[in-house]
Amino acid sequence: MTDITKDAIAPPRSFLSQDAIQLFYRLLAALLICAVLAVLSDSFLSLGNILNVLRQASLTFFIASGLTLVVLTAGLDLSVGANVALSACIAGTVIHKTGSPALGILTGLACGGIVGLLNGIMVTALRIPSFIATYGMLWVLNGLTYWYMAGETLHGFPAGFRQIGSGYLFGLPIPVYLLLVFLGIGTLFAQRTIWGQEIYAIGANPVAARLSGIPVARRLLLVYTVSGTMAGLASIIFLSRLNSAEADIGESLTLPAIAAVLIGGTSLFGGVGTVFGTFIGALILTLVLNGMNLLSVSANWQPLVTGIIVILAVWLDMKTRRRTQ
Amino acid sequence: MREAAIVSEPNPLQRIPGVAMVLVLLIALFSVIAPGFLSVANLSNVLVQSTILTMLALPMTLIIMTEGLDLSMGAVLTLTSLCVAIVSLATKSMLLGLGAGLLVGTAFGIANGWLVAILGIPPFVATLGTLGMAQGLSLIVSDGQSVVGIPHSVRDIYSATLLGIPVPIVMALVTYAAFHGLLYHTRFGTYIFALGGNREALRYAGLSPNRLLIAVYAIGGAMAGIAGLLMTARMNSGHPTAGLGLEFDAIAAVAVGGTSFERGNGWLLGTLLGVLSVGVLRNGLNLISLPSSVQVASVGVLVIVALFLDGLRSRA
Amino acid sequence: MKQKLGYLALPLLMAAAFSTQARADGETIAIFTKNQTNPFFQTVRVGADNMAKTLNAKTLQYIPTKPDSIPEQLSQIEDVVVKKPSAIVFTPVDYKAMVPGVEKINEAKIPVVNITDRSAGGKFLSFVGADDYSLGLETARFLLKTLGGKGNIVIIEGVKGSLTNVDRVRGFNDALKESPGAKLLASQPGNYQRLQALQVMENLMQSNSQIDGVLAANDAMAVGAIEALDGANRKAQVIGINGTKEAIDAIKSGKLLASGDYNGFAQGCLGTMMAIRSLRNQPVISEIVLKPTVITKDNYQPFDVPLEQRTCPTFEEAGKLSAK
Known part of the structure; x- marks a missing residue:
């Protein structure tokens, strides 16, 4: 999984222009899908539907944005979906027991973050490959959630809390604001901070990164913790949007999040990719589902189409990247 | 020249603690606390239940040795299982069904290999894509329904015995022997070690790493086809979601078995022990009727502990 | 919990x-x-x-x-x-x-x-179950009666190929045939999943400006559809099936019209x-x-009891519970 250190020669800074071109291609692809859908379906281009797509994309984006950082370090976090489920269930219980949404939100974020931290410890201190460590974590979390929920459903939360997921502000859904905020923070963090640059460097070449004095283990801990915390955030959005939580909500979230990261142009070998790309990846996935619903296409076709898009996106990405280099 | 490519077979002694210790401990534990665990019927259950996973985990070991991965295996198995069901239903012939399954499986394997080797798409992405395709095709050909009414000859494969040994176990043993021979006693096996460790050496030897890589993925697909036959025989029907997720079980078994994701060397016996550890754990927990949520978590714990033990050994 | x-x-x-x-x-x-x-x-x-x-x-x-x-x-x-x-x-x-x-x-x-x-x-030696077809039929009939036999209806289906889903959706469709005034706008799968049902509903609301009734093949999807309607500030009558605790609470608060009791x-x-x-x-x-029992605002009380406090029917009652 982790050969290729050969395209990891360029220093982080120079990725910006390269990435800009890649992002442009990707935006073009998203716009192309939009154009096709607009021709096929009258309702697609309505403002309502566009906001609708953005809101649906936000859940995938929150999970995928944290995951992007992990993938940038050449790691992977398979436990994000299970983490969302556990965090949602625990946060929901806290809100029910204390009546305080703020406390619930904090617990949800903390639970997600702690799980992420544990992943980070397994990867750094125990030196278990991230793929396997987080796969193990996935089952441990599932077991915990199943035990904790015992087949029950948590539902019915305060109206104020539910505004986070389903409310509007100046005509825009609140999750869309959150999406923009985290898109901004994520991009600034990755591109403009030293820590962000160090994460790129670790992914590009861990040995070189260590030799140049980057505290690799601490940065990895940070990255997994951030990924877990973003899963915690997604759990809050989920909870407030659906007004309920049950043990199996995470299962359908992991693979779309990974797909969004990959469609967005982040390389599994680390060191290459952007949070903005991941946003477009999430958008493309959501557009396809939205289009299929609007056109009443049988859901049987959905995995097939998604699979083709993942391969096409990554292949085109590599093609264009080679040409520009 | 070829010698340069050889990564020597890992010293088994060095490995034993990781997975074999876990397996021995589990067996010892369940013999004491789980009544009926050591009965012939139960041990035969464990082995038969492990056969489908064995047939996926062995080729997965080869693929991981080439620093690759095949996430599509579970979905491809599901699709081939449906193909076996549909074709044997239409033609009343088990062999034609198996042929169809093998064909579709191998086709997917070649497609995976082509995407990885020729197009250069990372294995994780390529096979995640084909996972979606195989899953989608399964839903489309079956329209989400089970396929039933298939001839008895298919079902008999799972329930029949040969010299008193259940046929699935025989098939798994033959598969293991074949893979062992292939990996450790043929040139092709040597090349596989080289694919993970030293691709340059292969080029110097005048071999095409791409073709070898495609061959490795094709073997994976073909094995998914054979496992698909077993799955259909086991359910006496085809079902569009039956094998989803098995690829992760296979990858976990390979990892538990001590095959490294980074150094590109593999240990087939370890994979077999890994599959058995998972099988014994599940079976034993069923026998002592622990709450299901504990069973869910236990597989995760097994994976983490085994890998942790391995890590300790390799550092020591 | x-x-x-x-x-x-x-x-x-x-x-x-x-x-x-x-x-x-x-x-x-x-x-x-x-x-x-x-x-x-x-x-x-x-x-x-x-x-x-x-x-x-x-x-x-x-x-x-x-x-x-x-x-x-x-x-x-x-x-x-x-x-x-x-x-x-x-x-x-x-x-x-x-x-x-x-x-x-x-x-x-x-x-x-x-x-x-x-x-x-x-x-x-015995089969004990509920009749999915009549549950679908009766709950859908109840919804159509409430709507006066007319209106725009959407169906949110469960997992394709599962027995419960096939029969429930067949029941929905047969009830719709009895009400020529009602129009089926779409029948899309939500795979018995809350989130999927919510998103399907959100998408369907984009292409259909007026939806009067939602027939969901289980309660989780029904509640997901209600959240989608709430989010868009739209109103429709929604029914689910299973009679889960969450459905009973939603019926009590008037958000859910009815749920078929799967018991x-x-x-x-x-x-x-x-x-x-x-x-x-x-x-x-x-x-x-x-x-088949349709749980509504008028008869939910016996169902509004925590599981642990419910009592099993006796053998004599068992015969009476059966439809046949």
Whole structure:
């Protein structure tokens, strides 16, 4: 999984222009899908539907944005979906027991973050490959959630809390604001901070990164913790949007999040990719589902189409990247 | 020249603690606390239940040795299982069904290999894509329904015995022997070690790493086809979601078995022990009727502990 | 959450216990359900535990670790056959693919009762379930009656190919045929998942400016659809099926119009009762198909009781519960 250190020669800074071109291609692809859908379906281009797509994309984006950082370090976090489920269930219980949404939100974020931290410890201190460590974590979390929920459903939360997921502000859904905020923070963090640059460097070449004095283990801990915390955030959005939580909500979230990261142009070998790309990846996935619903296409076709898009996106990405280099 | 490519077979002694210790401990534990665990019927259950996973985990070991991965295996198995069901239903012939399954499986394997080797798409992405395709095709050909009414000859494969040994176990043993021979006693096996460790050496030897890589993925697909036959025989029907997720079980078994994701060397016996550890754990927990949520978590714990033990050994 | 399977409310049934304890007790009943995540199966398990406790028997719960996994349930059957419980109460994760498993149980001569989804093969001493078709029909009829027999309707389907979904959606469609004034706008799958139903509903609202009624094949999807409607500030009458606690609460608060009672608790109770009675050589009812009940604002009270405090029906009541 982790050969290729050969395209990891360029220093982080120079990725910006390269990435800009890649992002442009990707935006073009998203716009192309939009154009096709607009021709096929009258309702697609309505403002309502566009906001609708953005809101649906936000859940995938929150999970995928944290995951992007992990993938940038050449790691992977398979436990994000299970983490969302556990965090949602625990946060929901806290809100029910204390009546305080703020406390619930904090617990949800903390639970997600702690799980992420544990992943980070397994990867750094125990030196278990991230793929396997987080796969193990996935089952441990599932077991915990199943035990904790015992087949029950948590539902019915305060109206104020539910505004986070389903409310509007100046005509825009609140999750869309959150999406923009985290898109901004994520991009600034990755591109403009030293820590962000160090994460790129670790992914590009861990040995070189260590030799140049980057505290690799601490940065990895940070990255997994951030990924877990973003899963915690997604759990809050989920909870407030659906007004309920049950043990199996995470299962359908992991693979779309990974797909969004990959469609967005982040390389599994680390060191290459952007949070903005991941946003477009999430958008493309959501557009396809939205289009299929609007056109009443049988859901049987959905995995097939998604699979083709993942391969096409990554292949085109590599093609264009080679040409520009 | 070829010698340069050889990564020597890992010293088994060095490995034993990781997975074999876990397996021995589990067996010892369940013999004491789980009544009926050591009965012939139960041990035969464990082995038969492990056969489908064995047939996926062995080729997965080869693929991981080439620093690759095949996430599509579970979905491809599901699709081939449906193909076996549909074709044997239409033609009343088990062999034609198996042929169809093998064909579709191998086709997917070649497609995976082509995407990885020729197009250069990372294995994780390529096979995640084909996972979606195989899953989608399964839903489309079956329209989400089970396929039933298939001839008895298919079902008999799972329930029949040969010299008193259940046929699935025989098939798994033959598969293991074949893979062992292939990996450790043929040139092709040597090349596989080289694919993970030293691709340059292969080029110097005048071999095409791409073709070898495609061959490795094709073997994976073909094995998914054979496992698909077993799955259909086991359910006496085809079902569009039956094998989803098995690829992760296979990858976990390979990892538990001590095959490294980074150094590109593999240990087939370890994979077999890994599959058995998972099988014994599940079976034993069923026998002592622990709450299901504990069973869910236990597989995760097994994976983490085994890998942790391995890590300790390799550092020591 | 943690008040796990409560065995608190049993004293009530002392009489029943007394009358059936005549023969040897302490049997072990293995209960097979589809997953640990769907509240419906939790009601089945609590019902089964409740009845077993009443009759002085023990239960062992077998649930696949991966929800609805066919290979895992097959393995669990093989393991259980070694363990030889006195009897088995069985919900197949897939009604066709699990037939070889049932045949293994039959070969081992362990008596088995089929509950919830009717298996396509194998020998059972009794079947206890609800009629998905009439549940779909009756709940949809109720919704159409409330709408005055007209309006724009959408159907949110469950998992394609699952027995419950096929029958429920057939019931929905037959009810729609009875009301020529109603128009079916779309029938899209939400796979019994809340989030998927929510997103499907959000998308359908984009292409349809007026939706009056939503027929959802289970409660989780119905509640997901309601959240989508709330989010868009739109109103429609929504029905679900299963009669889960969350649905009852939603009916109470007027958000959900109705839910068809799938009565997992009674299925668990009666399935276990039939298994134990047959072991004790008492008469059993070979088929109990529970009458379809539509839970509405007017009759929800009896359903608004925590699971742990519900009581299993007696054998005499069992016959009356059946539609046949």
